[in-house]
Amino acid sequence: MIELYSANTPNGLKVPIALEELDVEYRLIKVNLSQGEQKRPSFLALNPNGRIPVLVDLDGPGAQPLNLAESGAILLYLAQKHGALLPQDPVEYQRAMEYLFLQVASVGPMFGQAGWFLRSAPEPVPLAIERYRNESLRLTALLDERLAEVPWLAGSSYSIADIMHFSWLRIADYAGVDLNQFPHVRAWIDRISARPAVQRALARLQN
């Protein structure tokens, strides 16, 4: 049995998509971030970093419960456990890792900061907005170039790398990125959005 602590946010969407794609049953426990539930001791016992998502696999390695934070680590764990959402081809497998880490290390943080400085900062900080928005634009251009050459980020197959990036790119506007400038990213988002598993994940988080 899987328990997932999550919320309707970009990082919160990644794991429900993977679980729906893998056809794994899970209990979704919604964490109210605006009420600070992610900083309560019971949640910090699962993830001392105080952030969603957190997965609890009651049937983890060695048939022991495992609690795991960090969306990239969770998606890699689930994909390896179920033998899916990772390319079989060894080069494409490494490409999936490359894009997975690019999302964790660059796209997530840059989009997150761009959005915060654009929309939530208590006072305008133009230099920060320029810096993070430009980085978000640069990274989106990088993905657009990749997707002009191949249908999925790892190459020929849909993988956890696509799920990682999709959750942020679908709300690129939040970071001040206009997707009309990036037709290959736009078309890739439309292809992923049309997947039944993605629609089920969105519906579960929103309800």
Ligand SMILES: N[C@@H](CCC(=O)N[C@@H](CS)C(=O)NCC(=O)O)C(=O)O
């Ligand atoms: N690197 C983490 C980022 C997780 C993260 O930033 N989660 C946000 C929601 S999208 C959160 O829990 N924010 C609440 C807070 O910062 O207090 C991951 O990929 O899982």
